[in-house]
Amino acid sequence: MALQDEPLLELKAVHHAIGGRTIVEIEHWALRPGEHALLLGPSGSGKTSLINIVCGLVAPTGGEVRVAGERMTGVSALEKDDLRRRRIGLVFQTLRLVSALTVRQNLLLAQTIGRRLRDEADVDRLIGRVGLSHRAHGRPRELSQGEGQRAAIARALVARPALVIADEPTSALDDANTGRMLDLLFDSAAATGATLLVATHDERVRGRFAHRLELAARA
Ligand SMILES: Nc1ncnc2c1ncn2[C@@H]1O[C@H](COP(=O)(O)OP(=O)(O)OP(=O)(O)O)[C@@H](O)[C@H]1O
Ligand SMILES: [Mg+2]
Numbered sequence: 001m002a003l004q005d006e007p008l009l010e011l012k013a014v015h016h017a018i019g020g021r022t023i024v025e026i027e028h029w030a031l032r033p034g035e036h037a038l039l040l041g042p043s044g045s046g047k048t049s050l051i052n053i054v055c056g057l058v059a060p061t062g063g064e065v066r067v068a069g070e071r072m073t074g075v076s077a078l079e080k081d082d083l084r085r086r087r088i089g090l091v092f093q094t095l096r097l098v099s100a101l102t103v104r105q106n107l108l109l110a111q112t113i114g115r116r117l118r119d120e121a122d123v124d125r126l127i128g129r130v131g132l133s134h135r136a137h138g139r140p141r142e143l144s145q146g147e148g149q150r151a152a153i154a155r156a157l158v159a160r161p162a163l164v165i166a167d168e169p170t171s172a173l174d175d176a177n178t179g180r181m182l183d184l185l186f187d188s189a190a191a192t193g194a195t196l197l198v199a200t201h202d203e204r205v206r207g208r209f210a211h212r213l214e215l216a217a218r219a
Contacts, residue, residue, distance in 0.1 A: 040216030056080030089156030114159020
């Protein structure tokens with residue numbers, strides 16, 4: 001298989017149960033580079049649980065997860081941490097920026113952790129690209145909601161991950177800001193060559209993605 005055909009994310013017979021209750025069950029699903037995809041399903045269908053499994057934060061009770069050809073299951077916690085650090089950028093609904101640091105310092109920290117290098121010019125370029133140059137030295141609590149989301153996206157992208165995962169990035173936004181958030185995610189992904197996986201139950205987001213993984217409601 002040619003390298004560019006290799007899935008960026010592959011799920012094989014992934015099963016996860018808590019207390020005997022199945023919360024995730026996927027026979028097979030693959031995401032190839034550039035195939036921006038939605039992770040869809042009603043509340044409680046397992047979207048966040050699956051994201052935690054893909055990121056290696058939760059070990060599924062069965063099955064295999066591969067990220068860029070490397071195993072995220074059946075390997076040590078250290079190997080999972082390393083794979084996540086190298087390949088995945090996460091955008092949380094609650095932004096989880098470090099409150100004591102400025103926007104610029106948050107990005108420099110994420111860059112150093114993810115890439116083990118420090119490139120201030122690259123951080124400044126990315127801050128400019130998300131329209132935050134005037135807020136680069138502001139702290140998270142001083143940002144508007146939209147500015148905070150821009151900072152969180154920039155932070156997720158700064159280590160140039162191949163896969164960017166966003167969990168419900170638009171659920172708290174009005175229509176205009178939902179459109180802007182998606183534009184920003186697509187533009188930023190294009191600029192850094194990342195592929196997006198966006199979890200949502202937001203109907204407004206559906207039309208923008210050609211690929212999807214749909215999770216069924218669970219009783
Ligand atoms: N640590 C846990 N212990 C017990 N049950 C859990 C745990 N984590 C998730 N669940 C259950 O698994 C199911 C899926 O939860 P999950 O958070 O993945 O859903 P979701 O699709 O992300 O929902 P939402 O759209 O509301 O964010 C829910 O019924 C939830 O209660
Ligand atoms: Mg969720």
